[in-house]
Amino acid sequence: MPLDAYLTLFIFALTVLGLVVLQSRPVAVFGGTLIALIGCGLVTKAQFLTSIANPGLVTLILLVLCSLALEKTRLLRVIASKIIVSNYHSTWLRLFGVTTLFSSILNNTAVVATLLSPIRNNPHHFSSKLLLPLSYASILGGTLTLIGTSTNLIVNSMYIEASGRSLSFFSFTAIGSILVITCGIVMYFCSGMLPSIEQKKATSEGYFIDAKVKNDSELVGNSVEANGLRHLESLFLVEIVRKGGLISPVSPSEVIQPADRLIFCGEITKLLQLGQFSGLEIFAEKNGRLNSNLTEVVVRQESIIVGKTLKSTGFRALFDAAVVAIKRDGDQVSGKLGDVVIRSGDFLVLAVGSDYKSRTNITKNFLILSGVEPESRINGWRAWLSIGGFISTIILAAVGVLDLLEGLVLLLGGLLFTRSLTASELVRRFPVDIWLVVSSVILLSNALVNSGVVDTLGVFIGQYNDPSYVYTALILLYIATWLMTEFVTNNAAAALMFPIGYTIALGFGVDVLPFVMTVAFAASGSFISPYGYQTNLMVFNAGNYCLKDFVKVGLPVSVVYALVVLICVPIFFPF
Incomplete structure (x- = not known):
């Protein structure tokens, strides 16, 4: 082999x-x-530009x-x-069904992130009995369609680069189902082996946020759980x-009444979640300030507001600002914010x-830390546009x-035009990691072709191209990809394994x-390691699991998963 091949x-080995x-x-x-391939001259400029603008990759990013x-x-x-009810088996089935369905068309990380809090805070079941099934269900749901997981779209990106063709939307559906x-079924029966870990209750850590229930609020008359x-x-x-009294802790069955002040604790960036509830007014919202720039400050020792309440200081008039939330290290804040x-x-x-x-009095009273950008919510016609537009596309x-690529471009344009999404949100959430991974590996595949490694490997495999070895090669490819998934990432x-698998097929x-x-x-079959798939890592920390918990449930699921793939792939996609 030439020097470029070595x-x-x-x-590749590095x-x-x-x-x-x-x-x-x-x-x-x-x-x-990527830098090494370009620096060593192993790929051309045209290949570099093509890799970063691969249609499959652009589709993935737009999605x-x-x-x-x-x-x-x-x-x-x-x-x-609506998922969690008092009966565990009913809750499990609802959770599994909803998660697999939404993971087939949405980013499964976002699906798991959304369902984490309801599961962790539910009053009926140990969250550790549900969080691991949540992650596994999202992985399985991702195998149903082309867009179900980034793994499928990455493979499709490289398939387009290698063959000029694209996999269809339902290429994965039969085997995925x-x-x-x-x-x-295996998960359902193995869930009994999951530990019963008591979830830590919410503490006073984080910001305290005061929200008032208006008289006409839809929350009135319903329990905390029902709302x-x-x-x-x-x-x-x-x-x-x-009415001047304090209810703490708050029972799930507590019925909300008019003029209640609801005191929340947590991350300030999640503040605008409260906007989804009709008739719930945040302390700063009535002055029209909530959607203004948010700034985090620390009260100086010499500040004129020390020892006074926010209500008595005339805070808004003094500083042209409204307090959205307060946090006190080492002590608990309680009662109405004002x-x-x-x-x-x-x-x-x-x-x-x-x-x-x-205002000249700002720096005299506060140390300014930073700006805070809350995660915004949309409702009304924008919400319907977002949901309907996405599903229709x-x-x-x-x-x-x-x-799909053209449809996503049109949809993204519509979302920006209606301000359902903003340019700053797109910049902040742009999936740089996925873009870099896929474009780098496409370049690596080009380098393997340019240097003659693919041809050499093809000639080597051609010496053993007895048809009886093809299925053995498929099994070995599965095992190698699965091991890399468990030890690296999906x-x-x-x-990395796509160019190897593609070359083996050509060799035979x-x-x-x-x-x-x-x-x-x-690459999607990560059930044993909490580190191989992002959703596994999310529930690993949230559920306080040990590695053995993943092994006990994940091992039988992995075995069944592997058997189904290795039996069904040759049936639905003959050699």
């Missing part, structure tokens, strides 16, 4: 080694791979960006509030102030007016009426699709 293989050693930094590893609008609606949260049914107030993401209802006596060192989040920056693409495994002179689909399914 150099390419060396970079990439795999880097992913194993630096599991938490795949972006840095692939960034180094992620458009799905942000759905995350901002109440859709998933309303559904989440069998996986959902068989692995779902979905226990199903918020990173916000916890810790107190209710009612009645809290301010201390030096208190953290405040302010919704500031146009005159705020010109997916359906039209699935039936072949509209190209996206990296799919990206058979159809490449069985090997392509095997890589895609194997």
Whole structure:
């Protein structure tokens, strides 16, 4: 082999080694791979430009960006509030069905993130009995369609680059459906082996947010549980102030009454979740300040508001700002926000007016920390547009009426035009890691071809092209991809193993699709390690699991998953 071939293989080996050693930094590893390939002259400028503008990759990025609008609606949260009931088996089945369905068309990480809080805060069941099934269900749901998981779209991106063709929307559906049914049955019976871990209750850590229930609010007359107030993401209802009295802790069966003050604790960036409830007014909202720039400050020792309440200081008139939330390290804040006596060192989040920056008393009273950008929500016609537009685009693409990439471009334009999404949100949530991983590995595949490694491997395999070895090669490819998924990440495994699987198929002179689909399914088969798939890592921390919990349930699921894939792929995609 020429020198370029050895150099390419060396970079490939370093990439795999880097992913194993630096599991938490795949972006840095692939960034180094991209720089090495370009710096060593192993790829052309045209190949570099083609890799970063690959149609499959652009489709994946557009899909992620458009799905942000759905995350901002109440859709998933309303559904989440209906999933959990007193009967565990009914809850389990509802959770599994909803998660697999939504994960087939939405980013499964977003689906799991939305359902985490309702499960963790539910009053009926140990969250540890539901969180692991939640992650596994999202993985299985992702195998149902082309857009169900980034893994499928990454494989499709590379398939387009190699063959000029694209997989269809339903290429994965037949095998994915069998996986959902068989692995779902195994999960159902194995869930009894999950531990019963008591969930830590919400504490006073985080910002305290005061919200008033208006007389005409839809919350009035319904319980905390029925209103979905226990199903918020990173916000916890810790107190209710009612007619001068304090209700704490708050029972799920507590009925909301007019003029109640609901005291929440949690992340200030999740503040605008409260906007989804009609007739719930946040302390700063009545002055029209809530959608203004939010700024985090610390009260100085010499501040004139120290020792006084916000109500008595005339805070808005003094600073042209309204206090949205307060946090006090080492102590608990309680009661209505306006009645809290301010201390030096208190953290405040302010919704500031146009005159705020010109006030000369700001720096005398506060240390300014930073701006705060809350995660916004959309409702009304914008919410319906986002939901309807996304579902319509997916359906039209699935039936072949509209190209998916073109449809997503039109949808994203509509979301921006109606301000359902903003440019700053797109910049902040742009999936740089996925873009870098996919474009780097496409470049690596080009380098393997340019240097002659693919031809050499094809000639080597051609010496053993007995048809009886093809299925053995498929099994070995599955095992190698699955191991890389468990020890590295699913996206990296799919990206690195695709060129190997594609080359093996060419070497045997058979159809490449069985090997392509095997890589895609194997890369999504992460059930034993909490680190191989992002949703596993999310529930690993949230559910306080141990590694053995993943092994006990994940091992039988992995075995059944592997058997289904290795039996069904040759049937649905013959050699």
